[in-house]
Amino acid sequence: MTHKAAIIGGGVIGGGWAARFLLNGWDVAVFDPDPEARRKIDEVLANARRALPALYDKVLPAEGRLTFHGDLVETVAGAAWVQESVPERLELKHKVHGQITRAADAGAVIGSSTSGFKPSELTAEGAKVIVAHPFNPVYLLPLVELVGAPTLCDRAATLLREIGMHPLTIRKEIDAHIADRLLEAVWRESLWLVKDGIATTEEIDEAIRMGFGLRWAQMGLFETYRIAGGEAGMKHFMEQFGPALEWPWTKLMDVPAFTPELVDLIAGQSDAQSGHMSIRELERLRDDNLVGMMRALRKSGSGAGGTINAHEAGLPDPEPLDLPVTVDRVIPQSWTDYNGHMNETHYVEVSCQATDRFMEMIGADAAYVASGGSYFTVENHVRYLAEMLAGDRVTVTTQVLDGRGKKMHLFHRLTKADGTLAATVETLLLHVDIKTRRSAPPSEAVAAQLSRFAEAHADLPKPKGVGLAVGQRG
Structure with a gap:
């Protein structure tokens, strides 16, 4: 069943919420009296469609339906989640929350994107609302701070995990919650450093992005300082640096x-630092860097990488076909080279993902590998037939050419969304006993599953390109 989310206020944050829900298969209804709201959300969506799918090695659900409404009651009708992102004026939020509470379904979660107001302030006039404070860009960054009634926060957390976010429920309400209080401390100190002529805006940004910002992305603050304490750990760190x-x-x-004078000083330095790029260009640069870093974090499961891995594990696999679909994904920006298309190594990487998925389909999954058996690649032959660009969707189908004994001979077809065959990869693998590192027969169960596919594919035409050497044309 498709869920519906209602977005009240379609600025940068509201647009980010709309994109996060929409790209995870929810229908999204937007209410915003700004005549430019549709254009602004369309621009946010364009960035989100380019960036969010690139985090995953599975395809995201089909997009939901996006609608715009001129009536708030119509907007929230039937919504499982209502997100308010209007300007930070308490009297305006009271008015909007009252309207939402009266109009929304009884079981709907009503969240406010407020960065400063506490739930006790938001609910003072009877509204049923919790704080659900996200971080820009909402469609990429997983953190959402939840503050409010425990039962509502629990329900909210469940729904947020389903769209790939990391809910952090705050134990006690406090002005500005957690993350913005930390940011405010850095911001205050940075203003003094600029005002006193110690550093420019660019130099302060360099200090963050070249140093502790990289550590914080994977370990946060306390884990970083634990390491700084050496073998003695956090206690030693506290004893050594606490007096400071x-x-x-x-x-x-x-x-x-x-x-x-201070405003002009900071604005002038900021213009000199990055005024040569438009806001849209800066957003795309930010998104590409975030995708690259978060994909790197996926390998260890650290930080945001663990959230993405957990979300992807819950995404549905494609339905098996005569030729099973073993990969269905989007090409990330980080896979492209100086020519602007996907680097040749990543054609092989996609085929490796297809092989891994096929191994799972025949029972040679992670548990099987842990028990001591696996298939090792002996040989690959790649034919590059069409360019693949960042954002392109690629589907891989896998044909079994031979599954007898220790062999697994596969033929992968990499196809673009428009039906263009982008590449073929012929791969030969041998089953190996991981302990001895020598070839060995697979288990009876794996052999039987592989034989089932081999028999089903035996009557298919021989694929064009099978058995070719480099330079030959099939």
Whole structure:
């Protein structure tokens, strides 16, 4: 059954919420009186369609239906989730939340994107709402801070995990929640460093992105400092560096006055730093970098990588066909080269993913490998037939050419969404006893499953390109 989400307020954050739900198969209804709301959300969606699928090695669900409405009651009708992202004015939020509470279904989660207001402030006039504070870009970054009634937060957390997000339920309400309080501390200190002429905006950004920002992406603050304590761990770190907290290093409790001179100084330095790029270009650069880093984190399951892995594990596999679909995914930006198309090594990587998926289909899965058996690749032959670009969807079908004894001889066809055959990969594998590192027969169960596919494919035409050497044309 398709879920429906209602988005009230279609700015940067509301548009990000719309994209996150829509690209995970939800229908999305938007209410925003701004006549430019549709254009703004379409631009956010264009970035999301380019970036979010690139995080995954499985295809995301088919997009839901996006609609725009001029009536709030119509917008929220039938919605399982209603997300408010209007400007940060409490009287406006009270008005909107009251309308939503009266109109929404009894079981709907009503979330506010507020970065500063507490649930007790939002519900003061009887609204049934929790804080569901995300981070920009909402369609990529998984964190959502939840604050409010425990039963509502529990229900919200379940739905958020289904769309690939990481809900963090905060134990006690507090102004600005957790993450923004940390950001505010860095922001305050940075303003003083610029005002006092210690550093420019660009130099401060370099200090973050060249140093601790990279550590924080995978380990956060406390795990980073635990390592800094060496073999003695966190206790040693606290004993060694704790006294520094009494030194007058920061001005966290003092804020420089926002004079026109300070605003002009910071704005001028920021323009010099990145004014040569449009906001859309900066967003795409940000998204490409985030995708690259989060895909790297997937390999170890650290940080956001673990959230993506868990979400992907729950995505449905394609239905088996006569030729089973073993890969259905989108090409990430990080796989392209200086020519702008997918690098040749990643054609092989896609075929390896197809082989791994086929091994799972015949029972040679992770548990089987852990028990001591696997198939090792002996030889590959790739034919590059068409360019693949970032954002292209590629589907792989796998044909079994031989499944007798220790052999597994496969033929993968890489096909673009428009039906163009982009590549073929012929691969020969041998079953191996991992302990001895020598070839050995597969288990009876795996051999039987492989034989079933081999027999089903025996009457298919011989694929074009099988058995060719380099330079030959089939």
